Every structure is written in structure tokens, then in C-alpha cells.
Amino acid sequence: VSLFLEQLINAIQLGVMLFLIASGLTLVFGIMNVINLAQGSLYMIGAFAAATAVARGVPFALALLFGAVCGGLAGVVLEVVLVRRLYARSHLDQVLVTFGVILFVNELAAIVWGRSPLFMSTPAALAGSVNLGGVPYPVYRLFVIALGLVVAGALYLLIGKTRTGMLIRAGATHRDLVEALGVDVRRLYTVVFALGGMLAGIAGAAVGPIFSVSVGMGEQVLIQTFVVIVVGGLGSVRGAFIAALLVAAIDTFGRAYIPGALEHLFSDTTAENLGAALSAISIYVFMAIVLVWRPRGLFPIAAR
């Protein structure tokens, strides 16, 4: 039972972390219809900025904020310099250009910070573990859960209850109408991109103490993130939240229980090999099933 509980918290924690990265991506994709592969680069920038700040003695909370701000600023630069020219182009062009941005930002980061992975210490107040029903659980991971829930709540309020949020929602579903009503859609898009960048930046900063802060760290999470937003329904932040939790649960429980379950059927080595393969593909199988059942994802936003 305690193992199940621990894996359940693990799943929630991974899900919240995936949501932090996916929310920015789904906003940009859903509202602006832009495939932004460089979202992973903004995540990396957030992590590098926060790690640098912590290394210089900046308190952890401020470093998180700094990571978010840097991610947001990078997002604005990206939108104004490049992505703005891509709205009218095909998705293939967008993929090509933003993939180029990944390569460019990776090399830039290597020049500025070097190729060695950076160290980012866990803040003293969040180090160590607490006892959760007989299982010692890392405090920092609980903090990540809390942070993710706070960000999710703030996004819910921003999108559901404010004028900006209303425009964002309207921009996603009735772009032409919003434009016809005299809203500066261009500026709205820049705001959305900044928001997406900030979400990626804060995610990068938050994972610094548990993940490797190194060049190329963004690409490692990008695929899982895309699975999340596709399952959740493109553009739906609520969908991204639920899909992130589902994908994380399938991934975590797959890795935790599939190899063990197969041991009853096969020899140890076969079970482990097969288990590793099955748990590796489990989230993609899940995505395929969801797409067959609901081709537009679990929570599709209204048709454009």
C-alpha cells in the first residue's frame, strides 16, 4: 500500500511538472495556431537563468521569478523577431523555423554557460524528506506539486475571470471577430507568447534542483509535452492539466508495475526487457486510444 501511495504522489508530481511546461505550449498552439518547438528552449533558458541566480547567492524564490521573467522575455523576443512572420505560413514552415531556433539557442547557451551541466542546489528549507504514511518523500517534490497547483489556479483565474483572459479565449475561437471588434490582436499574441515563455521559464527554474541543467534539456521533455497537449485537446489549458495528470499516471505506474507484473509470466531478464519496452510506449498507446475515441482530444476547444 505504501508503495502504491508513493507512486501515486510521484504520478501527481510528474503530472504537475508536465502541466507547467505544456500549459504554455497549448496556449500558444491553441490561440495562435503556431507550432512552437522552441518552447523547450524557453524552458532551458528559465533553468539556466535560475541556476545562475542561485549560484550567485540569490534566494531561491527570487531565482524562480527570475527564471520566469527570463523565459517570458525570451518569448517576447522570439515572437517579435521571428514567429510574428510565421502566422500566415504553413505548420511545416513553423516547425522548420522553430527547430532552427532550438539549434541556435542551444549553441548560444553553450557559448554563454559552457557545455558542462550546471549545478543548482535545493534550497535548504526544501531539502530532505518528510514522512508520508510511512514513506519518506522528498520535500522539494511536494513543493513542485504545490507550485504547479498554484500556477494552474492562477491560470484558471487569469483565463476565466479577467478581460485579458476573455480576449485570449475569444482569440482562440473567434479570431476574426475579435479583430473586427478593434482588439489589437498583434499585441494580444505577444502577450500570449510572453505568458507561454513565463510558464516554460518557471517550469525550467523549478526542475533545476531535480533535473540536469544542461544544453538540450528542453528537447527531452518536448515530446511528452506534445503528447499531453494533443491528448488534452489543442489550446485547452484545462485539458492540458487533466491530460498531464493522466499521462504522468500511466507513465509512472507503467514503469512501476509492468516489469514486476511480467515476472510472473516470464524469466527475470525477459520480463525486465519486455517491461521496459512496454512501459516506454505506454503513453503513446494511450494517446492513440484517446485520438481514436476523441480525435480532437479530451477537451477540445470550440471549432474555429
Added chain:
Amino acid sequence: MDRLRLSFASLLMLALCSSSAFAAGPVKIGVVTTLSGPGGYTGQDVRDGILLAVEQGGGKLGGVPVDIRVEDDALKPAQGREVADRFIQQDHIKILTGVVFSNVMGAVVPTTEAADTIFISPNAGSSEFAGAKCNKNVFVASFQNDTANIPAGIYATQHGYQNVIMMAADYVAGHDMINGFKIGYKGQGQEVLPKLDQTDFSAELARIRSINPDALFYFLPGGAGINFLKQYGQSGLKTPLLATIFSLDQRILEAVGDAAKGMTLIGQYNIDFPNAENRQFVKAFVAKYHRLPTFYAADGYDTAHLIGSALKAAGGDDSKLDVLRAALRKADISSVRGSFKFGPNQYPIENWYAMHVEPGADGKLAIVTKGRLLTMYSDPYAAACKM
């Protein structure tokens, strides 16, 4: 008209200069290595180790002027092969080195072989060319990949571990590492195989907690290893960790901090080796690059000296391939590893050590050598090599 004559004269001079340079020019050495991407720091250290040796020789290796050409393979076998082709076809390079990753080595060696070019690996040591497919032009100056894991297994047996979890990234090299470990390890074990690019290890950590093994042997290269160690450090687990230096080098130690404390490592090189050559090397490396060298840098440095010994024997003529190869086989250098020889398959015969991660003299965590596990050990493939 004057201008035309002038440019003609300068062209002529240029031609003269370049042809005379060709006659007595430096020997070109091709370095194909991994400089970009997350693994880029490894190639950077190999390159810097080689360049340090060249600088200390005043632009020469073994007293012969050399021209070191460095190109990035980006950890892509196809790109590594392309660069090697260019070095061989366009620059007429006869000595190629630099390769860090075994999959790049697998693509480059057939090219060098077809062109009768000498290939000296400063790191990659795949089993492919160590056994029946061994080759007179292929030298490996670092280690054979599987070999590092055998002493790890011996260490586990010596320490009376009865139940060890063997965790390795689920790809070719990961499986090789576990198989190597099993050669040396006599107790019970269970395999755990996470994905190669996995970032979150909470599920694996929970499994380890529930199995509660005597020790955990793991192989997770690069970023995955850093992710795992950071998360292990926060998990509160007390299981002893055992790994090879592939999973924890000097750079990774700096990136994970206290999480690596108490870990046992198996390796063939460490910066604290007391021999004079190593003391001199570490001091010079730190002075020049302001960071501690990894085993990648040390093996790059040794490789440069091996090339120097061969060039010296051939009097700086890199067309005398038989002389170069014969000189290389002697391994007539003072290695930073202390003792170093080539086996019949031209892979190393060397010592393997147990190391421990603990606070050094300055209070910072350091990798400290504890004892020798294997003395002048070859590799399990050498017997199959008929050269």
C-alpha cells in the same frame, strides 16, 4: 598593368610558400570528436587534453611539428563519417583520433580502414573491434567499454553484497554494462531498465525502496545520470551506490553536488594518481583551462603522447604506416595512468581502481582513489583477436 603584375607576383610567391610548406610542413592530425549537444563537454575535454600536450611540446608531438584539425561529429555517426572522409580525402590525413562515442566509432572505422588510415580512439572502446574484427589500424587508448563493469562486479562480490539492483539505460551499451557487471558479480540481482532519455526517476526510486537491495549498480550516461543522482539525493534512500566513471565524472560531480557523496566508482584514471606525469598533467590542465580534467582529458593527453611516440619513430613522415603502427604498439609513453600497455587486439592492458566520493582536503567533494581491483587487465574479447 602594374597591379596585375603585382598580383601575379604575389600569387607566385603564395604558390612557392605553400609548396615549400607542403614539403616540410607539420604532420596533420584529424580530431573527430563530439563538441555540440549535451555530451559536448566530453569532446571538449578530449580536445583540450590533446592540445595541452601539443602546447607543452611547443607545437610538436614527439619533436615533430603537428597541425591539429578539430571537427565536431555532434554525436551523429553519419556526421562523424563525413568529417573523417573529408580529413582523409581532402587533407590526406593519415592519423585520425578524437572519437568519444562508440556509435560514432562504429561508423568512422570502416572509412579509415578502407583508406589504410590509423585510427586511435581516446575514449570510445566498443567491443566490435576488440575481438574477431580487430584490425591493425585500430588502436584504443582508453579502455574496452565492458571491462570497466567487471571490476564493479568484483567489488560488489568482495563487499558481500547478496542482492544488487542493476540499473542501466535501455539501449545497447546499457545492456553491455550489465553483462560486464555480471561477469564479476556472484550474488543475486535484479535488472531495472529506464529509458535512455528519461528525466524523472521517481517510479524507479520507489521500486528500489520496496526491493531494498544491498547495493545499486547503475549506468546512466550524461544528463540521465545527473537527473537520477539529484533525485536519489532527495529521496532519502540509503542504498550504497556503485557505478563506473562513465556515470560520474568530474563534470557530473560538479553538477550534482552532495547527492554523489559516499558513492563508489570504478575507473582506470583519477586526478589523484600520485605518479609524476599525472601530477604535472593535472597542474598544467588546471592552469590552462581553469577546471579539473576528466578521464576524457587524461585519455586525450595520453593519446597525443602515443601519436608523438609514433611520429618520433617515423622521423615525422606519416606515410611510413608500418613504422607508425609498430611504434604505437610499443606504447612507449609515460602515461598519466601510471602503467599502460596495448594488448594483442591493440586495446589497453591497464589497472582498474575503486574510488570513493568524499570531501577532499579543501572540504569540497572529490573522487578519491581507494584501491586496485584488477592489475594489468586486458578485456574479455582479446582472446578472439587474430592479427
